[in-house]
Amino acid sequence: MTDVDESSKAAKRNRSQSSVAVRNFIGGRFTAAASGTTIPDIEPGTGEVMASVPDSDERDIENAVSAARQAFRAWSNTPAAERSAMLLRLGDLIEGNLEELARLEARDGGKPISLARRLDIPRAAANFRFFATAILHQSTEAHSTDGTALNYTLRQPVGVAGLISPWNLPLYLLSWKIAPAIAAGNTCVAKPSEFTPLTAHRLAELSLEAEIPPGVINIVHGHGQKAGRALVRHPDVPLLSFTGGTVTGAGVAANAAPMFKKLSLELGGKNPNILFADADLEEAIATSIRSSFWNQGEICLCGSRIFVERAVFDAFLDGFVEATKRLRVGDPLDETTDVGALISEAHLQKVSGYLEIAQKEGGTIHTGGKRVDRPGFFVEPTVITGLSCDSDVLQDEIFGPVVTVTPFDSEEEALALANGTRYGLSATVWTRDLRRAHRVAAALDSGTVWINCWLLRDLRVPFGGMKESGVGREGGFESLNFFTEPKNVCVKL
Numbered sequence: 001m002t003d004v005d006e007s008s009k010a011a012k013r014n015r016s017q018s019s020v021a022v023r024n025f026i027g028g029r030f031t032a033a034a035s036g037t038t039i040p041d042i043e044p045g046t047g048e049v050m051a052s053v054p055d056s057d058e059r060d061i062e063n064a065v066s067a068a069r070q071a072f073r074a075w076s077n078t079p080a081a082e083r084s085a086m087l088l089r090l091g092d093l094i095e096g097n098l099e100e101l102a103r104l105e106a107r108d109g110g111k112p113i114s115l116a117r118r119l120d121i122p123r124a125a126a127n128f129r130f131f132a133t134a135i136l137h138q139s140t141e142a143h144s145t146d147g148t149a150l151n152y153t154l155r156q157p158v159g160v161a162g163l164i165s166p167w168n169l170p171l172y173l174l175s176w177k178i179a180p181a182i183a184a185g186n187t188c189v190a191k192p193s194e195f196t197p198l199t200a201h202r203l204a205e206l207s208l209e210a211e212i213p214p215g216v217i218n219i220v221h222g223h224g225q226k227a228g229r230a231l232v233r234h235p236d237v238p239l240l241s242f243t244g245g246t247v248t249g250a251g252v253a254a255n256a257a258p259m260f261k262k263l264s265l266e267l268g269g270k271n272p273n274i275l276f277a278d279a280d281l282e283e284a285i286a287t288s289i290r291s292s293f294w295n296q297g298e299i300c301l302c303g304s305r306i307f308v309e310r311a312v313f314d315a316f317l318d319g320f321v322e323a324t325k326r327l328r329v330g331d332p333l334d335e336t337t338d339v340g341a342l343i344s345e346a347h348l349q350k351v352s353g354y355l356e357i358a359q360k361e362g363g364t365i366h367t368g369g370k371r372v373d374r375p376g377f378f379v380e381p382t383v384i385t386g387l388s389c390d391s392d393v394l395q396d397e398i399f400g401p402v403v404t405v406t407p408f409d410s411e412e413e414a415l416a417l418a419n420g421t422r423y424g425l426s427a428t429v430w431t432r433d434l435r436r437a438h439r440v441a442a443a444l445d446s447g448t449v450w451i452n453c454w455l456l457r458d459l460r461v462p463f464g465g466m467k468e469s470g471v472g473r474e475g476g477f478e479s480l481n482f483f484t485e486p487k488n489v490c491v492k493l
């Protein structure tokens with residue numbers, strides 16, 4: 001028997017578990033939605049229902065906000081060192097349950113289990129540990145005003161934080177919000193994506209084990225248009241951290257605006273990956289395979305527009321297409337899978353629509369270009385050349401395993417092409433020329449620029465997007481600043 005046979009058998013064993021009934025987590029208790037109805041949670045790798053999700057509405061949000069408000073005073077007065085210890089425990093519990101959480105994430109979101117093990121779950125644990133420590137080092141400023149007054153700044157928690165997260169990195173991004181929010185002394189109501197509720201449900205259980213007091217973390221599941229919208233519009237939620245699509249983000253901003261809520265929006269991207277002729281081609285190809293196809297291209301930071309200096313265009317394309325062909329598309333629970341399933345049939349149809357546009361517009365598809373003929377929502381990793389940069393394929397966020405490769409002749413042209421979208425989330429630049437690296441980094445419309453790397457993250461750095469990729473920054477002290485309100489106190493001497 002081959003290794004591949006063994007791992008697909010193991011994948012089947014991993015799936016032989018009964019379907020999960022996800023519940024809301026409000027005031028430390030698990031409850032059904034007030035509506036009494038549920039939403040089916042479909043497993044992308046099989047297309048079958050694997051769990052039921054509470055179909056929550058404004059009544060559940062009301063209960064959760066009320067629980068969070070009740071818990072706020074005690075939690076915000078808990079010494080930072082005690083809050084920190086609880087967050088550290090939660091980080092340890094996530095790590096201690098890594099295998100189970102990785103399996104849940106792979107089944108729920110369609111991502112390869114190897115990626116969930118390597119990226120999603122360790123980073124969720126790291127988020128709790130990082131903010132547990134960061135809160136102990138947050139400092140504020142004081143100014144003596146010509147000997148006549150002393151000014152100092154208090155950084156106070158805001159109250160109940162509303163946290164809305166997407167399906168592509170479910171626990172990773174949920175913890176990216178919950179950890180700084182509660183570390184800073186807020187309580188929270190989180191609304192995970194209705195497509196991927198399972199690790200959020202498990203996180204709620206682990207928060208009880210970590211002895212985080214009831215009401216500090218509340219999780220309400222359900223549709224964005226119902227539960228999410230109610231959270232955004234709730235008058236007792238003064239702060240919202242939202243990660244999701246740009247169109248949804250615009251709606252969140254519009255609903256929040258009349259109440260002047262503090263807002264952080266982490267939105268979509270259409271990120272450039274720029275390769276100059278002097279780059280290390282081998283390393284650039286290996287990393288570009290990850291930045292193109294990791295998580296099926298469903299990472300906001302994926303570099304879906306590759307621009308290559310003409311002198312090395314053919315060499316890059318040959319190597320890149322060959323490496324793409326070697327990727328194994330398959331069962332997310334299979335240990336040997338490189339590319340799993342897209343999140344849903346609807347999303348697969350959206351991605352397929354762009355493959356049709358590419359064909360209609362005369363693009364050359366070097367590999368991929370089709371749905372994979374098996375149950376579930378699989379698309380072949382696809383490499384396209386020959387499209388105009390005005391094409392929707394190069395302008396819209398496809399959020400799938402589809403990249404374009406386009407030649408350029410000068411640094412100036414590369415910058416114009418890279419900046420020629422409405423997005424500005426991240427960019428990668430490949431070059432050995434130090435001066436050019438810094439020059440190009442400064443000129444890119446992008447919240448993050450990676451030089452000769454991709455997704456190398458340091459949690460201390462600011463993270464966020466320009467243009468339609470978002471408003472505000474999170475990460476490190478940017479997050480702690482966002483989740484607190486600065487108050488100036490002026491004492492006359």
Ligand code: NAD
Binds near residue numbers: 164194232243249299
């Ligand atoms: P989405 O916008 O459809 O949903 C995100 C969340 O918002 C979900 O929990 C959803 O239920 C909720 N929601 C939907 N409508 C709502 C409404 N009217 N009011 C309040 N909440 C609502 O996004 P998605 O499809 O889940 O995720 C993919 C998108 O997220 C991509 O565009 C991707 O680029 C983006 N993303 C951005 C980042 C970043 O850091 N910038 C990170 C990950 C994903």
